[in-house]
Amino acid sequence: MEEINxxxxxxxxxxxxxxxxxxRNIDKIVFPHKLSDSDGKDLVKMVEDAFYCNDExxxxxxxxxxxxxxxxxxxxxxxxxxxxxxxINNSKKSAxxxxxxxTVCLMINEEDHLRIQCINPxxxxxxxxxxxxxxxxxxxxxxxxxFNEEYGFLTSCPTNIGTALRASVMIHLPVITLNHKxxxxxxxxxxxxxxIRGLYGEGSKVSGNIYQISNQITLGITEEExxxxxxxxxxxxxxxxxxxxxxxxxNYKYEIEDRVYRASGVLKSAILLSTQECLKLLSDVRMGCxxxxxxDINIQTLNDLLIEIQPATIxxxxxxIKSSKSINLIRADLVKNKLKINYKNK
Amino acid sequence: MEEINxxxxxxxxxxxxxxxxxxRNIDKIVFPHKLSDSDGKDLVKMVEDAFYCNDExxxxxxxxxxxxxxxxxxxxxxxxxxxxxxxINNSKKSAxxxxxxxTVCLMINEEDHLRIQCINPxxxxxxxxxxxxxxxxxxxxxxxxxFNEEYGFLTSCPTNIGTALRASVMIHLPVITLNHKxxxxxxxxxxxxxxIRGLYGEGSKVSGNIYQISNQITLGITEEExxxxxxxxxxxxxxxxxxxxxxxxxNYKYEIEDRVYRASGVLKSAILLSTQECLKLLSDVRMGCxxxxxxDINIQTLNDLLIEIQPATIxxxxxxIKSSKSINLIRADLVKNKLKINYKNK
Numbered sequence: 001m002e003e004i005n006x007x008x009x010x011x012x013x014x015x016x017x018x019x020x021x022x023x024r025n026i027d028k029i030v031f032p033h034k035l036s037d038s039d040g041k042d043l044v045k046m047v048e049d050a051f052y053c054n055d056e057x058x059x060x061x062x063x064x065x066x067x068x069x070x071x072x073x074x075x076x077x078x079x080x081x082x083x084x085x086x087x088i089n090n091s092k093k094s095a096x097x098x099x100x101x102x103t104v105c106l107m108i109n110e111e112d113h114l115r116i117q118c119i120n121p122x123x124x125x126x127x128x129x130x131x132x133x134x135x136x137x138x139x140x141x142x143x144x145x146x147f148n149e150e151y152g153f154l155t156s157c158p159t160n161i162g163t164a165l166r167a168s169v170m171i172h173l174p175v176i177t178l179n180h181k182x183x184x185x186x187x188x189x190x191x192x193x194x195x196i197r198g199l200y201g202e203g204s205k206v207s208g209n210i211y212q213i214s215n216q217i218t219l220g221i222t223e224e225e226x227x228x229x230x231x232x233x234x235x236x237x238x239x240x241x242x243x244x245x246x247x248x249x250x251n252y253k254y255e256i257e258d259r260v261y262r263a264s265g266v267l268k269s270a271i272l273l274s275t276q277e278c279l280k281l282l283s284d285v286r287m288g289c290x291x292x293x294x295x296d297i298n299i300q301t302l303n304d305l306l307i308e309i310q311p312a313t314i315x316x317x318x319x320x321i322k323s324s325k326s327i328n329l330i331r332a333d334l335v336k337n338k339l340k341i342n343y344k345n346k
Numbered sequence: 347m348e349e350i351n352x353x354x355x356x357x358x359x360x361x362x363x364x365x366x367x368x369x370r371n372i373d374k375i376v377f378p379h380k381l382s383d384s385d386g387k388d389l390v391k392m393v394e395d396a397f398y399c400n401d402e403x404x405x406x407x408x409x410x411x412x413x414x415x416x417x418x419x420x421x422x423x424x425x426x427x428x429x430x431x432x433x434i435n436n437s438k439k440s441a442x443x444x445x446x447x448x449t450v451c452l453m454i455n456e457e458d459h460l461r462i463q464c465i466n467p468x469x470x471x472x473x474x475x476x477x478x479x480x481x482x483x484x485x486x487x488x489x490x491x492x493f494n495e496e497y498g499f500l501t502s503c504p505t506n507i508g509t510a511l512r513a514s515v516m517i518h519l520p521v522i523t524l525n526h527k528x529x530x531x532x533x534x535x536x537x538x539x540x541x542i543r544g545l546y547g548e549g550s551k552v553s554g555n556i557y558q559i560s561n562q563i564t565l566g567i568t569e570e571e572x573x574x575x576x577x578x579x580x581x582x583x584x585x586x587x588x589x590x591x592x593x594x595x596x597n598y599k600y601e602i603e604d605r606v607y608r609a610s611g612v613l614k615s616a617i618l619l620s621t622q623e624c625l626k627l628l629s630d631v632r633m634g635c636x637x638x639x640x641x642d643i644n645i646q647t648l649n650d651l652l653i654e655i656q657p658a659t660i661x662x663x664x665x666x667i668k669s670s671k672s673i674n675l676i677r678a679d680l681v682k683n684k685l686k687i688n689y690k691n692k
Contacts, residue, residue, distance in 0.1 A: 254675060258617035265615025271604035329600060
């Protein structure tokens with residue numbers, strides 16, 4: 001990683017969300033991929049009982065059984081970052097429990113029996129970890145998790161054994177990307193035991209200059225150490241992006257403003273918008289907001305759009321649409337309207 | 347040329363301007379390229395005297411002596427379609443007389459001693475021809491033009507001998523261009539004795555899908571025949587463009603609207619705009635106006651912009667600007683403001 005000056009990291013505006021996930025398996029039950037559909041559904045029931053028995057905590061939660069959902073609905077939950085591709089592949093025996101504001105999602109029969117996932121907006125890993133721990137405690141009152149004194153928590157995939165904790169942030173790095181410096185960042189992160197991925201985590205492409213950075217190491221390290229390592233790395237990357245922005249703005253003020261305002265102009269006027277182009281333009285506008293070039297668009301509006309423009313979410317919200325052209329039409333329309341409403345609410 | 351149905355040609359909106367030009371040379375004086383600078387200036391005086399002696403007609407006219415103008419000013423007259431590159435190359439001995447509304451320009455010591463040029467907005471060749479004839483009559487009262495009973499008017503370049511008349515229209519053909527059908531049109535035009543050129547006539551590139559179509563034949567044909575031939579051809583091309591638009595809009599409604607609205611969005615939001623990109627976007631917006639997709643932009647605003655965005659015109663109106671980036675900045679700004687004022691005046 002390049003040398004970093006001590007500029008105050010403007011982390012809050014570059015980090016979209018902070019996520020902590022704990023993997024747990026119930027002792028003496030085979031891992032999900034070995035479970036029959038029927039046994040899987042029994043396990044879903046077992047996890048539900050363990051959770052909902054805590055009346056006070058679980059009152060705002062709801063279970064979604066994936067075998068009761070059509071493909072588009074399943075996909076739309078994925079687009080909202082609630083669930084993974086893995087759990088969709090197990091949809092005949094998998095389910096998830098989530099709260100109204102979508103900050104907690106408990107996946108049942110993903111790769112492990114239970115994945116406790118807490119997502120906070122902005123840069124706030126500690127709170128996410130605290131909530132995950134609290135929920136872990138609730139489960140431990142009634143369930144017996146597979147745990148080995150020497151290794152820690154046992155998981156379906158060996159890369160998770162130990163803390164079974166994965167922490168990650170979604171971070172917006174347009175100028176490092178523009179400067180072709182991401183390869184260096186990716187290399188440095190791997191040296192530090194971190195992984196970098198696209199907007200939808202494992203196996204997903206990078207879209208709209210948004211990256212997911214997560215810890216890779218789960219063995220021989222405490223949860224707190226893992227979180228602190230991730231925070232150190234994220235702070236450095238935020239610094240690097242902010243310095244790159246300052247330098248770029250100093251040398252290419254008009255080019256950057258041009259990019260930002262054109263993106264906003266196209267989003268407010270296009271009739272057809274593909275997901276990829278839309279994410280790219282939203283990134284340019286987000287950069288404009290983060291850099292104070294655009295002041296009349298709310299970052300929350302942009303965050304909402306990141307999910308609302310996703311294809312299955314559009315399909316789910318608009319009846320049975322089939323052609324990608326129809327989806328592109330609706331996407332352009334909803335972006336225009338959302339940006340208009342954003343203005344009215346200002 | 348492809349078979350054309352009898353759709354009413356929407357010529358007025360596709361034809362930007364109609365131009366008629368008569369070439370004249372004064373008998374027994376060598377052609378301009380052989381004139382010394384001093385003799386050239388004497389000839390300028392002779393033409394001025396012949397014109398301004400008609401007090402009533404010439405009262406709104408003014409002479410610009412090119413040897414008194416700097417390069418940027420000369421170039422800005424060129425960008426306004428008043429004068430040609432040829433006359434700028436002769437600037438030590440050339441001048442032009444023009445009226446306030448820039449519908450008449452009399453070039454002195456271009457390729458010929460005198461070129462009477464009348465430009466009308468829209469599709470109106472007959473009026474332009476009538477004015478050119480009227481001015482020709484004024485000159486013939488005092489000047490003796492080189493004329494041969496067998497050939498007609500004698501000109502510096504043999505391609506003009508005879509009527510010495512060139513009539514042309516500026517026409518906007520975005521969909522024929524988009525459909526890659528211009529090669530066919532160009533071939534058909536050459537078979538019919540017509541020439542097709544770019545926005546700035548001879549030797550200029552096509553920009554913003556605007557073409558200049560003119561008659562090529564001046565010998566063995568009357569002025570009226572030449573004008574009628576041009577009108578027939580223009581009507582056919584207008585028909586072809588209109589049919590292509592109807593077909594395109596029927597099959598690609600949203601794609602066309604997308605193109606039009608994005609262009610308008612970028613013009614209203616860009617911070618930097620090159621001449622070429624600006625002309626391309628203005629063409630898309632013009633197409634939107636012509637097709638009734640955009641109703642809140644005045645075609646006259648677009649016509650004004652075609653000239654105001656030209657580099658020397660910007661330089662002339664904004665003091666001494668040197669870098670193309672500064673010009674691109676001013677261009678983007680003036681386009682934004684002009685489109686804003688257009689809205690206010692609506």
